[in-house]
Each structure stands twice: as C-alpha cells, then as structure tokens.
Amino acid sequence: xxxxxxxxxxxxxxxxxxxxxxxxxxxxxxxxxxxxxxxxxxxxxxxxxxxxxxxxxxxxxxxxxxxxxxxxxxxxxxxxxxxxxxxxxxxxxxxxxxxxxxxxxxxxxxxxxxxxxxxxxxxxxxxxxxxxxxxxxxxxxxxxxxxxxxxxxxxxxxxxxxxxxxxxxxxxxxxxxxxxxxxxxxxxxxxxxxxxxxxxxxxxxxxxxxxxxxxxxxxxxxxxxxxxxxxxxxxxxxxxxxxxxxxxxxxxxxxxxxxxxxxxxxxxxxxxxxxxxxxxxxxxxxxxxxxxxxxxxxxxxxxxxxxxxxxxxxxxxxxxxxxxxxxxxxxxxxxxxxxxxxxxxxxxxxxxxxxxxxxxxxxxxxxxxxxxxxxxxxxxxxxxxxxxxxxxxxxxxxxxxxxxxxxxxxxxxxxxxxxxxxxxxxxxxxxxxxxxxxxxxxxxxxxxxxxxxxxxxxxxxxxxxxxxxxxxxxxxxxxxxxxxxxxxxxxxxxxxxxxxxxxxxxxxxxxxxxxxxxxxxxxxxxxxxxxxxxxxxxxxxxxxxxxxxxxxxxxxxxxxxxxxxxxxxxxxxxxxxxxxxxxxxxxxxxxxxxxxxxxxxxxxxxxxxxxxxxxxxxxxxxxxxxxxxxxxxxxxxxxxxx
Amino acid sequence: xxxxxxxxxxxxxxxxxxxxxxxxxxxxxxxxxxxxxxxxxxxxxxxxxxxxxxxxxxxxxxxxxxxxxxxxxxxxxxxxxxxxxxxxxxxxxxxxxxxxxxxxxxxxxxxxxxxxxxxxxxxxxxxxxxxxxxxxxxxxxxxxxxxxxxxxxxxxxxxxxxxxxxxxxxxxxxxxxxxxxxxxxxxxxxxxxxxxxxxxxxxxxxxxxxxxxxxxxxxxxxxxxxxxxxxxxxxxxxxxxxxxxxxxxxxxxxxxxxxxxxxxx
Numbered sequence: 001x002x003x004x005x006x007x008x009x010x011x012x013x014x015x016x017x018x019x020x021x022x023x024x025x026x027x028x029x030x031x032x033x034x035x036x037x038x039x040x041x042x043x044x045x046x047x048x049x050x051x052x053x054x055x056x057x058x059x060x061x062x063x064x065x066x067x068x069x070x071x072x073x074x075x076x077x078x079x080x081x082x083x084x085x086x087x088x089x090x091x092x093x094x095x096x097x098x099x100x101x102x103x104x105x106x107x108x109x110x111x112x113x114x115x116x117x118x119x120x121x122x123x124x125x126x127x128x129x130x131x132x133x134x135x136x137x138x139x140x141x142x143x144x145x146x147x148x149x150x151x152x153x154x155x156x157x158x159x160x161x162x163x164x165x166x167x168x169x170x171x172x173x174x175x176x177x178x179x180x181x182x183x184x185x186x187x188x189x190x191x192x193x194x195x196x197x198x199x200x201x202x203x204x205x206x207x208x209x210x211x212x213x214x215x216x217x218x219x220x221x222x223x224x225x226x227x228x229x230x231x232x233x234x235x236x237x238x239x240x241x242x243x244x245x246x247x248x249x250x251x252x253x254x255x256x257x258x259x260x261x262x263x264x265x266x267x268x269x270x271x272x273x274x275x276x277x278x279x280x281x282x283x284x285x286x287x288x289x290x291x292x293x294x295x296x297x298x299x300x301x302x303x304x305x306x307x308x309x310x311x312x313x314x315x316x317x318x319x320x321x322x323x324x325x326x327x328x329x330x331x332x333x334x335x336x337x338x339x340x341x342x343x344x345x346x347x348x349x350x351x352x353x354x355x356x357x358x359x360x361x362x363x364x365x366x367x368x369x370x371x372x373x374x375x376x377x378x379x380x381x382x383x384x385x386x387x388x389x390x391x392x393x394x395x396x397x398x399x400x401x402x403x404x405x406x407x408x409x410x411x412x413x414x415x416x417x418x419x420x421x422x423x424x425x426x427x428x429x430x431x432x433x434x435x436x437x438x439x440x441x442x443x444x445x446x447x448x449x450x451x452x453x454x455x456x457x458x459x460x461x462x463x464x465x466x467x468x469x470x471x472x473x474x475x476x477x478x479x480x481x482x483x484x485x486x487x488x489x490x491x492x493x494x495x496x497x498x499x500x501x502x503x504x505x506x507x508x509x510x511x512x513x514x515x516x517x518x519x520x521x522x523x524x525x526x527x528x529x530x531x532x533x534x535x536x537x538x539x540x541x542x543x544x545x546x547x548x549x550x551x552x553x554x555x556x557x558x559x560x561x562x563x564x565x566x567x568x569x570x571x572x573x574x575x576x577x578x579x580x581x582x583x584x585x586x587x588x589x590x591x592x593x594x595x596x597x598x599x600x601x602x603x604x605x606x607x608x609x610x611x612x613x614x615x616x617x618x619x620x621x622x623x624x625x626x627x628x629x630x631x632x633x634x635x636x637x638x639x640x641x642x
Numbered sequence: 643x644x645x646x647x648x649x650x651x652x653x654x655x656x657x658x659x660x661x662x663x664x665x666x667x668x669x670x671x672x673x674x675x676x677x678x679x680x681x682x683x684x685x686x687x688x689x690x691x692x693x694x695x696x697x698x699x700x701x702x703x704x705x706x707x708x709x710x711x712x713x714x715x716x717x718x719x720x721x722x723x724x725x726x727x728x729x730x731x732x733x734x735x736x737x738x739x740x741x742x743x744x745x746x747x748x749x750x751x752x753x754x755x756x757x758x759x760x761x762x763x764x765x766x767x768x769x770x771x772x773x774x775x776x777x778x779x780x781x782x783x784x785x786x787x788x789x790x791x792x793x794x795x796x797x798x799x800x801x802x803x804x805x806x807x808x809x810x811x812x813x814x815x816x817x818x819x820x821x822x823x824x825x826x827x828x829x830x831x832x833x834x835x836x837x838x839x840x841x842x843x844x845x846x847x848x849x850x851x852x853x854x855x856x857x858x859x860x861x862x863x864x865x866x867x868x869x870x871x872x873x874x875x876x877x878x879x880x881x882x883x884x885x886x887x888x889x890x891x892x893x894x895x896x897x898x899x900x901x902x903x904x905x906x907x
Contacts, residue, residue, distance in 0.1 A: 539730035542700055543788075545718035547744035547795060557743070561734040638733040638777040 009358040014078035027059035074356035076332035087338035088345035089224035096231035104308040135275040158298035163245045171241040179310035186317035190223035212345040242296035355608040382446040389443035396434030450592040462521025470526040474533025491523040495581040508589035521574040528570025532563025572628040644711035646674040651706035665856035681846030689857025723797035727804045729784040738772035744795040762790040782813035
C-alpha cells in the first residue's frame with residue numbers, strides 16, 4: 001500500500017489538488033451565501049459574528065495546501081509529469097554549450113576576448129608606470145619597456161581580423177557550420193525519435209533521491225538529449241581553437257628569450273638584497289601578463305560574432321520547439337526552472353527548500369515505519385512505537401547506587417576457596433543497578449515519545465512542586481517574601497541560556513533536559529498558582545471562616561479550587577514554553593527526540609525531513625493545546641460565568 | 643442568655659496614604675437580646691460594615707468590649723453566620739455542596755448532612771436544586787443558597803451585609819418576606835445592614851441610624867413593622883401612614899447627614 005502510494009505520489013497529488021480546488025471554490029461560494037444571510041441578522045461588532053465560520057476554515061486550509069502544492073512544484077509534477085524531464089534535457093544543452101557561451105555576450109555580457117584585451121591592456125600600462133627606479137641598468141630598462149610594448153602589440157595583432165591566421169578562420173568556420181547543423185537538427189523536429197527502454201524504466205519524478213529522471217522520457221527530450229551530446233563535442237573542439245598569427249608567434253618567441261635573459265641577469269646581480277627582490281617581483285609580474293597573452297585566447301571580435309549568432313539561433317530553435325513547455329515552466333514551476341549540474345538535474349526555485357506535500361507524507365511514512373531493519377525510524381530509533389520495558393531498569397533509574405552504600409554492613413568478599421560470598425548489600429546493589437529481572441511492562445518508545453516523555457515528566461515535577469509553593473506564596477507573607485526574589489531572579493533568564501550549564505551538570509541524556517524543562521514549568525506554575533490563590537475573593541475567605549473552616553481546610557477547599565483556572569492556564573502556557581525549550585535543547589545535545597532529528601536534517605540539508613519535524617511539532621503542540629482546552633472546559637465549567 | 647453586648651466599642655484606622663487616623667467607630671454601646679432583629683442604616687462611610695465585620699470577628703476593635711453571651715468575640719466563629727451581598731458562593735461546587743460546606747468542615751457524616759441540607763433547601767424554597775451548579779442560578783436564588791448555607795450551621799447570630807442590595811425590586815420583596823419568615827421560625831438573632839430605608843423599616847424590629855465622622859449610633863428606633871410583616875403583605879405595610887411618616891423622618895435625617903458630608907469636603 002505505502003509502496004503504491006510512494007510510486008504514484010504524483011497521481012495522488014493530482015487527485016488531492018482537484019479535491020482541494022473544489023473545496024476552495026465551494027467554500028467561497030457557500031461562505032459568501034451564508035455571510036449574506038447572517039450579516040443581515042447581526043450588527044457589526046457583535047461577537048456572535050465570529051461564530052460558525054467553519055467554511056472559511058475549509059477555505060483557508062485548502063488555499064494554504066494549494067499554495068504549498070504550487071510553490072513546491074507539486075502541481076506541476078501532478079499534471080505535467082514529463083515537464084521537468086524535458087526541461088532537464090534542455091538544461092543539458094545549456095550545460096554542454098556553456099564552454100562556448102561563457103566566451104560570448106550570450107552567456108557573459110562581453111566577449112571573453114574583449115574582457116582579456118581591456119584588462120591586460122590596463123595592467124600593461126600600470127606595469128609600465130610601476131617599474132622600480134635605480135635597480136635596472138639603462139639597457140635592462142630599455143629591454144623591459146620593449147617587452148611591455150611588444151605585449152601591447154600582441155593585443156593589437158590578436159584583435160586584427162586581417163592578421164588572423166587562415167587555420168584559425170577555418171577552425172571557427174567549422175565550428176560555425178556544426179552549430180548551424182545543430183539548429184537545423186532541432187528545427188527538423190523529433191518525428192521518429194523514441195525514448196530508450198532504459199529511460200522508460202527510470203523511477204518517476206520525485207520517487208528517488210535524484211528526484212528528476214535524467215534520461216529523456218519523451219521524443220522531444222530525446223532530440224534535446226542528442227543535441228546536447230553533439231554540443232558537448234563541438235564545445236570540446238571550440239575551446240581548442242587558438243588565434244596565433246605568424247607575427248604574434250615571432251613576438252612571443254622574442255619576448256620569451258628577453259625574459260629569460262633578464263632572469264639570467266638576476267642570478268648574477270650584485271646589488272643589495274632588497275633591490276634584487278624588487279627586480280624579481282617586477283619581472284614576475286611582467287611574465288605573468290605575458291603568459292596570459294602567449295596562448296592565443298584573444299580573437300578578433302568579427303570572428304566570434306558569428307559563433308554568438310549561431311548560439312542565439314540554437315536557442316531560438318529550442319524555444320520554438322518548447323512553446324508549451326515554457327508556458328508550463330512560467331506558470332507552474334516558480335523559480336529558475338531545472339538546472340543540470342554534473343550528474344543531476346536539480347529543481348531550482350521555491351521547490352528546492354519547500355518539499356512537495358506528498359513527498360513529506362512519504363518521508364513521514366518511512367520514518368513512522370516501526371521496523372528498523374526495513375529502513376524505518378531515524379538513526380536507530382523508531383519515530384513512535386512501543387517496546388517492552390524492564391521494570392528493573394526503571395527501579396535502577398530511581399534508586400541511586402549510593403543509597404545502598406549508605407546502608408550498614410559490608411559488601412561481600414571472596415573466601416579462601418576463591419568463592420565470592422554475597423551479603424544482602426550485594427543483592428540490593430544488583431537491584432539498584434538494574435541487574436535483576438523483575439518482569440517487563442509495555443512502554444511507548446521512539447523519538448516523539450522521548451520528547452513528549454521529557455515534557456510530561458518535567459511538567460509533573462513542575463506542577464507537584466510549583467502549585468503548593470505558589471498557593472502558599474499567595475497566602476503567606478513569609479513564603480511570598482522569601483521565595484519571590486529567588487524565583488524572580490532565575491525566571492527572566494531565557495531557558496536556553498540555562499541550557500549549556502544544565503546540560504553540562506546533568507548530562508545530555510534525559511536528566512538534563514528534564515531538569516531544564518522543570519525549571520521552566522516550575523516558575524510558571526508558581527506564578528500562576530500564586531496569582532490564582534491571591535485572587536480569591538475576600539468575601540469567600542470570610543464566608544468559609546464563618547462556616548468554621550480551619551486554615552488548612554480553607555487552602556484545600558476554597559483557595560485551591562479558586563486558583564484552579566489560573567493553574568490550568570499556567571499548565572497550558574508552560575506546556576507550550578517547555579515544548580519550545582525542549583526542541584532547542586535537543587538540538588544542542590542528545591541522540592533522540594524531534595529536535596535531534598531536525599538538527600541532523602539541518603546538517604545534511606534534508607529539507608523534507610526538516611519539514612516533517614516541523615509538522616510533527618506543530619501537530620503535537622496543537623494536540624497538547626486541544627487536550628488542555630478540553631480539560632479546562634471539563635474541570636472549570638464555571639469559568640467566565642461567575 | 644446569648645445576648646450580643648457591645649461596650650464602648652471604638653475602631654480607628656490609619657489611612658495608609660497620609661498616616662492620618664480615621665475614627666471609623668467611636669463609643670458604640672448596645673445590647674441585642676436573643677431573637678431580636680436589628681437593622682442598621684446610615685450614609686456611606688458611617689461604619690456599619692466595620693461594625694458588622696467586628697461582630698463577625700474579621701476585625702479586632704481598637705478598644706471596647708464585644709461579647710456574645712458570656713464569650714468574648716475574638717475572631718470568626720460558627721456561632722456567628724454571615725451572609726454577603728453577592729452571596730460569596732463557591733462556584734466550583736453545586737448547590738448542595740455549598741450548603742453543606744460548614745458541615746463537611748465539621749466532618750459530619752454524609753447521611754446526617756444530607757438530611758439537614760434537604761431540610762434547609764426546602765425552607766429557602768430550593769427543593770430539587772441540589773445538583774445545580776451555582777453559576778446557573780439567578781441572583782435571588784444564589785442569596786437563598788447563601789442563607790441556607792449559613793443557617794444549616796445553626797448559628798446563634800446571623801449577620802447580613804446588604805444581602806438584598808443586588809436584587810431587583812420584586813425578588814427583593816420576596817426575599818424580605820423570606821427573611822421575616824426565617825426569623826420567626828428559627829428565633830435567631832439577626833443583624834441586617836442595608837442602604838434602603840424601606841427595607842430597614844420593614845425588617846428591623848430595632849433600627850439603628852448611624853452617623854459618620856466619627857461613626858456612631860445617631861438614633862435608635864423600636865418598630866412594629868416587622869411583627870406586622872409576619873401577618874400582612876409587605877406592600878400593604880408600605881402604604882400605612884405611620885410607616886410613611888417614619889420613612890420621611892429617617893430620609894430627612896440621612897439627607898441632612900449627606901449634606902453635611904458634602905459641605906465638609
């Protein structure tokens with residue numbers, strides 16, 4: 001079942017999108033009709049006007065999901081399953097031609113030759129001005145000036161169409177013809193082309209980690225794939241073409257020997273160290289520029305113009321072959337479309353960080369699989385399942401070994417026969433260390449449970465200790481004045497600021513996190529219980545005094561129930577804060593928990609996993625809150641009606 | 643005899659804002675015999691609620707003696723029941739649990755307290771409302787619960803601090819009759835504080851008109867209307883000429899006091 005859903009996620013998405021669109025349109029239509037009717041019955045500002053708008057909730061949720069589908073390219077994948085594959089083939093052409101286009105205005109605004117000419121020309125002029133004074137003899141100086149001058153001449157020769165060597169012209173013409181051939185091949189269309197069996201056997205878009213299938217799945221794609229192959233060869237030949245006219249070759253060999261002779265002169269130089277160093281530096285700079293000019297990479301502009309036109313022609317041909325595809329790209333693939341890089345075709349746009357809804361569900365299903373051998377769970381822990389828990393482990397957790405040490409008597413020693421004689425302390429130690437079998441109980445397990453467990457235990461301690469203290473602070477001058485400064489001093493510190501300290505003291509396992517969360521819950525519970533207790537109406541207290549209640553009875557039967565609404569609100573707030581703190585604490589340290597998963601997902605840029613954890617946390621938070629709201633409505637029905 | 647006696651009672655507050663001493667009550671002297679129904683009337687600030695709170699034991703007098711029977715009043719006690727203006731019911735408990743609150747505090751067995759609760763709910767006219775949450779009751783019904791809660795403890799003295807102040811006219815009249823009936827049937831000593839001259843006249847066998855600055859008993863009346871109210875309808879009593887003349891006299895008295903206060907300010 002999940003296998004089927006996984007491979008057919010695009011079809012599932014298509015069905016969902018149709019349903020969602022229907023719901024969206026229907027809810028607006030229904031909502032407008034209802035609103036017209038209800039508005040005539042209630043004046044503006046009447047709080048009743050906010051009630052009964054569930055259809056707008058449907059509208060909001062469905063539009064949110066549709067936006068998600070759209071920006072994650074889920075819509076495109078559902079309705080145009082081959083679009084990305086075809087765009088991948090087009091991207092292959094772009095990638096194959098990139099060695100050529102990088103040297104042309106098409107890809108880089110200026111001709112590469114123009115850029116080289118301008119930059120090297122400027123640097124030659126600068127070098128001429130920077131020549132160090134007093135370290136060269138006049139003959140050497142003359143030679144250097146001549147080298148720079150001849151480099152300038154090289155630039156002129158390279159730029160001159162008339163001096164271009166016939167072989168270079170022939171090479172470029174051949175490239176031109178081959179590129180023209182490509183355009184013609186594209187224009188000829190893709191009739192008779194068929195995708196290979198290997199291509200058709202590829203997993204569908206989004207099913208594997210490589211996401212977009214690489215091999216062409218459509219005849220049109222096959223055409224582009226072929227063109228891309230040929231483009232690659234043409235590009236290889238293009239980068240080998242050199243512009244080295246005879247005049248340039250002569251200058252190059254002359255400059256080369258001059259530089260060599262200057263280097264020789266440096267070896268026998270008798271001046272100061274500093275002067276020698278500046279001579280060497282300068283010569284190196286001159287040689288560096290010359291090395292850039294001696295390989296014939298600068299062409300006359302006229303020679304390149306034709307190639308640029310050919311590339312434009314190819315792009316025009318591609319465009320005329322991909323009219324519908326480009327419309328899909330513009331409408332349904334927000335962002336920069338598909339880009340090919342080395343071995344992958346990647347989605348470039350909002351879908352890069354926003355996984356498709358169905359992919360998130362598929363990822364969640366994989367995580368939720370309780371079978372670790374089957375690839376379920378995450379990092380060796382299931383997401384949410386159950387296990388047999390040894391009772392001995394729980395007892396060992398609750399009883400520190402030191403308790404046994406404190407008991408009277410000694411541990412066992414070995415006797416003369418080499419036997420270990422156990423005392424009662426040895427047996428107790430075994431219990432305290434969990435080395436006995438006391439049976440098992442079923443227990444929840446997994447990342448989600450670990451997180452929830454930490455919150456629940458911390459909340460339990462926080463409530464059990466915080467509520468009594470808060471109540472006493474609400475009724476006793478001593479308790480209020482004694483504890484108020486202590487709590488008010490530690491409470492304003494953000495919980496995460498405590499985390500490094502607490503985690504260092506208590507360790508990165510459950511203890512540290514539970515203590516951290518306990519600190520959060522405790523402060524909130526104290527404050528809310530105190531507010532509730534001190535907010536008891538004086539007349540109620542006086543009434544219960546007159547009815548003969550003792551101080552203890554007043555706390556138990558009047559102040560506590562009176563503070564219950566505040567206490568429950570406090571629980572609701574502290575669950576929220578604990579949850580937030582916990583996730584951050586799990587990101588800091590630990591090996592299980594939702595925050596741990598997200599932190600690992602972050603380090604490997606697994607966006608799907610990040611979104612899965614975000615959704616799990618959102619849903620769990622929502623669940624907590626709904627449970628609390630329900631509890632409040634059951635426990636304190638008098639709220640707001642007193 | 644469990645008379646309430648009040649000798650040279652004085653109460654002085656310190657104003658926390660400027661440290662000035664305020665004489666809330668000065669030299670109050672009276673004795674209330676068992677079974678008497680006293681109503682206390684006066685302009686705001688004359689110390690009537692202070693007096694009631696001292697009798698209830700919520701406040702300690704600065705000087706003077708307060709005793710019920712031969713027992714000095716030192717702090718609140720079950721023998722002095724109190725009914726508050728807003729009922730002061732425990733809204734987290736249903737009606738019957740509110741009524742038996744005092745009994746539960748005394749650890750009475752549930753069977754015994756159940757009988758008592760039913761009896762008193764009958765008397766105040768709330769039969770069958772035992773399981774109703776108090777926040778669902780009307781104001782008048784809430785005051786009936788408060789009455790029952792107080793009476794179920796069988797106090798010797800019942801203190802009422804403007805018990806009917808928040809009720810509408812019709813409910814108020816019904817509750818006034820109820821209080822008179824309860825007074826007659828139980829024979830309890832009752833002190834009622836009220837703002838309403840009519841109510842004070844109708845319910846008070848004795849009536850203190852108090853005056854402010856310092857709080858003191860300005861004038862005392864002995865009235866026949868409460869006795870009459872047990873037989874005749876309260877509305878008829880209000881029409882009678884002697885009722886009208888006393889009402890006018892007291893109204894003028896209070897009006898003059900209020901004028902004086904305003905003039906002083």
